[in-house]
Amino acid sequence: xxxxxxxxxxxxxxxxxxxxxxxxxxxxxxxxxxxxxxxxxxxxxxxxxxxxxxxxxxxxxxxxxxxxxxxxxxxxxxxxxxxxxxxxxxxxxxxxxxxxxxxxxxxxxxxxxxxxxxxxxxxxxxxxxxxxxxxxxxxxxxxxxxxxxxxxxxxxxxxxxxxxxxxxxxxxxxxxxxxxxxxxxxxxxxxxxxxxxxxxxxxxxxxxxxxxxxxxxxxxxxxxxxxxxxxxxxxxxxxxxxxxxxxxxxxxxxxxxxxxxxxxxxxxxxxxxxxxxxxxxxxxxxxxxxxxxxxxxxxxxxxxxxxxxxxxxxxxxxxxxxxxxxxxxxxxxxxxxxxxxxxxxxxxxxxxxxxxxxxxxxxxxxxxxxxxxxxxxxxxxxxxxxxxxxxxxxxxxxxxxxxxxxxxxxxxxxxxxxxxxxxxxxxxxxx
Numbered sequence: 001x002x003x004x005x006x007x008x009x010x011x012x013x014x015x016x017x018x019x020x021x022x023x024x025x026x027x028x029x030x031x032x033x034x035x036x037x038x039x040x041x042x043x044x045x046x047x048x049x050x051x052x053x054x055x056x057x058x059x060x061x062x063x064x065x066x067x068x069x070x071x072x073x074x075x076x077x078x079x080x081x082x083x084x085x086x087x088x089x090x091x092x093x094x095x096x097x098x099x100x101x102x103x104x105x106x107x108x109x110x111x112x113x114x115x116x117x118x119x120x121x122x123x124x125x126x127x128x129x130x131x132x133x134x135x136x137x138x139x140x141x142x143x144x145x146x147x148x149x150x151x152x153x154x155x156x157x158x159x160x161x162x163x164x165x166x167x168x169x170x171x172x173x174x175x176x177x178x179x180x181x182x183x184x185x186x187x188x189x190x191x192x193x194x195x196x197x198x199x200x201x202x203x204x205x206x207x208x209x210x211x212x213x214x215x216x217x218x219x220x221x222x223x224x225x226x227x228x229x230x231x232x233x234x235x236x237x238x239x240x241x242x243x244x245x246x247x248x249x250x251x252x253x254x255x256x257x258x259x260x261x262x263x264x265x266x267x268x269x270x271x272x273x274x275x276x277x278x279x280x281x282x283x284x285x286x287x288x289x290x291x292x293x294x295x296x297x298x299x300x301x302x303x304x305x306x307x308x309x310x311x312x313x314x315x316x317x318x319x320x321x322x323x324x325x326x327x328x329x330x331x332x333x334x335x336x337x338x339x340x341x342x343x344x345x346x347x348x349x350x351x352x353x354x355x356x357x358x359x360x361x362x363x364x365x366x367x368x369x370x371x372x373x374x375x376x377x378x379x380x381x382x383x384x385x386x387x388x389x390x391x392x393x394x395x396x397x398x399x400x401x402x403x404x405x406x407x408x409x410x411x412x413x414x415x416x417x418x419x420x421x422x423x424x425x426x427x428x429x430x431x
Contacts (some may be wrong), residue, residue, distance in 0.1 A: 001406040061144045065133070066172060068093035069162055070374045072138060079138045081131040083124060085404030086269040095128040096165055106258045120168075120262075126171040133175050139190060147177050180396040183391065185418065187313065196387045197397065197418065200313035206304050207381070209373050210354065213304040217373050218313045218321075223302035223368075223410075225324035225361075227348030232287055233294035234347055238327065239280050245340065247275040254333060266405035267329055274326045286319050317321040324349075329407060367409045371417045378425045389425045399424060 037073040064070045071091045072079040078090040102124060103117040133141045141153065145153070153176055157169040183191055187200035195201060199218040206213040207220070254260050254268045261268055273279065290311070292301065302311060302320055311320070320391050327349040334341035352359040352366050359366040377384050391397065397418045405411050 040303050048151045061140075062148050062152065063159060065141055065144050065154070066160055066384055067162065068096070068168075069166060069236050072141065074138055079141075081128070081135060082402045082404070083128055083131065084266045084269040085402060086273050089128070089132075092129065092132055093162065095125070095132075099124045099128070099165065106256070121165065122167045122171075125155070125165060125167055127403050129168075129171045130175045130400065131180075133172075134179065134184060134400050136188070136402045140180060143305075145172075146180055148346060150176065172251065178398075181394065182396045185397050185399050186401060193387055193391055196384065200317070202309065202313065203377075203381075204308075205312060206308065207373075207377060213310075214302075215304050216313050216316075217377055218316045219304075219311070220373055221315045221370070222321040222324060223299045224352060224354055225321070225328065226298040226302075226322055227353045228299050229296050230347055231294065232292045232298065234295075235298060235323065236284055236287060238343070238347060239284050241343065242275070242330070242340065243280040250334075251275065260333070264333075267333070267407040270322075270325065270407070271329055271333070274322065275330075280343070283319070283323050312431060325407065332362055346406050362407055367413050370409055370414065371421060374417065374421045375424070379428055385425045385428065388422050391422065393422075393426075 034152060064072075069091055080088040080090055082088045083095075083098070087098065089098070097123050103121050120306045133145050135141050148156075150173065154169070157172060160168075176246075183189070183194045185197040187195060187198040189195045189198070199221060200216060202216050206215060207217060208214075209217075209220045210224075212220075214223070251268070251272055253266075254271070261425065298320070302316065327344055327347070331341055331344040331349050334344075352369075353362060354369070357365075359369065377383060378388050397415065399411055399415055406414070
């Protein structure tokens with residue numbers, strides 16, 4: 001169990017929990033369905049102004065976690081959580097009006113009619129509570145949840161006096177049950193084995209994939225999104241061209257269609273975040289900051305050269321990966337007569353080019369490439385096969401990052417492959 005120095009306080013009947021460490025950013029304002037949002041905010045504010053949570057100090061941690069108005073602080077700043085990776089909140093009570101707004105978002109039902117408003121609300125609630133509990137910047141929420149029994153959690157939930165939507169307690173209990181039998185395989189996991197199972201894990205000797213050597217599987221996964229001929233000069237030109245376009249109507253078309261938005265929520269929020277002038281400039285500045293030449297080929301420079309680890313796995317994701325995803329997603333969601341779609345196709349962002357294979361960016365064929373590269377890492381490299389084989393089958397391998405997803409390989413698919421490759425590694429004979 002991790003021992004930390006906590007400071008607790010109550011401000012306007014809201015639990016504030018403090019710890020000295022880094023934190024996330026402030027919650028984004030909701031831009032849609034403002035009347036519904038404001039009604040919820042007023043309702044919650046009035047209720048919490050009249051209520052307090054009278055718990056003893058030793059009960060505060062669990063009780064504070066399940067109290068909707070709680071804001072957890074780190075370095076004096078709120079520890080935010082998110083839905084779809086980009087829609088951030090400081091407290092669970094701020095999540096409620098967003099969920100309400102989403103269930104009344106579309107005038108034409110579309111997919112929502114078959115999915116169901118209540119189902120959508122329950123799913124967003126569960127994901128939000130999981131994102132609150134499995135924080136990327138603070139281990140305390142998950143520690144609290146996993147070091148208490150189900151009965152203790154039930155009792156704490158029963159003491160909550162603030163208004164909560166239907167399914168609130170069930171969502172907390174489901175998250176606790178899931179993570180008592182799971183390990184989060186990401187690069188900053190407290191578990192060494194889980195860190196090793198991250199695509200970001202650096203491979204000192206490198207890994208050979210499709211005729212080239214890479215510093216990690218993440219380096220390959222992002223590099224392959226670029227055609228072998230495309231240069232840094234072409235990428236910079238594309239960014240400048242896209243910066244000139246007014247993207248608001250383009251995004252609005254995706255927002256207004258539930259048949260597009262609901263199955264692609266993360267991709268749409270990713271596009272909303274990145275189709276902004278400041279992001280275009282940031283990408284260009286990052287390309288310049290690494291001292292790249294205009295003639296450098298994007299895929300080649302991400303491969304291992306004379307100096308290993310020219311780019312960190314983090315840089316692979318937030319620079320090379322996000323940039324490629326941006327181009328591929330704009331191509332995918334643009335209308336056939338959109339000139340930007342033709343421009344991106346000319347730069348080979350229409351599909352993934354791997355030798356003679358042409359794989360759709362959002363396709364089963366491209367997603368299955370992940371398990372192909374994992375066969376090399378986990379079946380052909382003994383030290384990694386031993387790590388993945390050592391995790392008992394009773395523990396499910398998970399990959400959860402602030403309710404983020406990935407349009408190229410959705411998290412449920414990724415997790416399924418990871419557990420599948422563990423089965424294969426455990427069945428492989430020792431060499």
